[in-house]
Amino acid sequence: MNLIFLGAPGAGKGTHAEILSREIHIPQISTGNMIREALKSGTEMGLKAKAYIEAGNLVPDEVVIGIIRERLNRDDCKNGFILDGFPRTIPQAEALDKMIRIDRVIDIEVPESLILRRLSGRRVCGSCGASYNIHTRKPKVEGVCDTCGGTLVQRKDDQPETVKARLKVYHEQTEPLTGYYKKQGKLRTVHGSDDTAATHRDILNAVEA
Numbered sequence: 001m002n003l004i005f006l007g008a009p010g011a012g013k014g015t016h017a018e019i020l021s022r023e024i025h026i027p028q029i030s031t032g033n034m035i036r037e038a039l040k041s042g043t044e045m046g047l048k049a050k051a052y053i054e055a056g057n058l059v060p061d062e063v064v065i066g067i068i069r070e071r072l073n074r075d076d077c078k079n080g081f082i083l084d085g086f087p088r089t090i091p092q093a094e095a096l097d098k099m100i101r102i103d104r105v106i107d108i109e110v111p112e113s114l115i116l117r118r119l120s121g122r123r124v125c126g127s128c129g130a131s132y133n134i135h136t137r138k139p140k141v142e143g144v145c146d147t148c149g150g151t152l153v154q155r156k157d158d159q160p161e162t163v164k165a166r167l168k169v170y171h172e173q174t175e176p177l178t179g180y181y182k183k184q185g186k187l188r189t190v191h192g193s194d195d196t197a198a199t200h201r202d203i204l205n206a207v208e209a
């Protein structure tokens with residue numbers, strides 16, 4: 001099953017892609033995580049992406065399309081994958097359609113007030129990248145990663161001003177993708193305001209529908 005998770009920043013794409021990936025044994029492919037890894041390792045692509053990501057803007061299409069083309073060619077994608085954060089523009093979606101067949105697109109809808117609360121509460125491990133939330137997914141010891149003991153930090157792009165910029169970019173450039181995939185008959189919308197277990201059940205139903 002070749003899946004796309006769509007949704008605004010903080011809608012829960014990463015959280016739910018990770019849960020589903022473990023359950024149905026297909027990889028979660030997050031362009032955001034791949035770009036952050038490249039940034040951390042100081043690769044040429046990471047350095048190019050730095051200014052875009054920190055301002056809440058999209059990294060240029062040709063860069064992310066190249067990353068995805070390379071990633072989808074790997075063996076672990078043969079039985080399917082979950083794209084988390086790609087595509088984000090119409091040109092990215094058109095490039096993807098030329099690369100591979102997509103079966104379902106799950107659009108996770110969450111009201112903006114909840115998005116702001118979720119993103120202001122998100123903390124990530126500076127070492128392994130595990131994600132927590134001071135409201136809903138607290139670590140056992142405050143500020144410390146349960147998995148590796150690393151220090152929990154706030155993502156730079158989760159600062160309120162950058163979140164505003166990301167939401168604007170989402171409405172202008174990414175939201176039109178719902179119309180694109182609706183026309184193809186692949187779009188399923190899930191309300192993502194419930195707790196993680198309930199939202200996961202709705203996503204499973206939408207994937208199987």
Ligand code: AP5
Binds near residue numbers: 035059092136
């Ligand atoms: P990326 O990392 O993809 O960020 P995003 O799309 O803005 O998404 P987020 O990671 O903020 O949110 P999410 O929907 O995954 O929510 P999460 O599950 O973490 O991209 C970052 C940047 O990289 C972009 O701004 C851009 O610069 C660049 N980039 C990436 N892809 C690109 C592309 N294709 N083209 C161009 N540029 C690209 O959840 C958020 C919080 O809510 C968490 O704390 C979580 O615990 C909590 N939560 C989630 N669901 C629930 C629930 N059901 N109940 C309770 N809490 C929940």
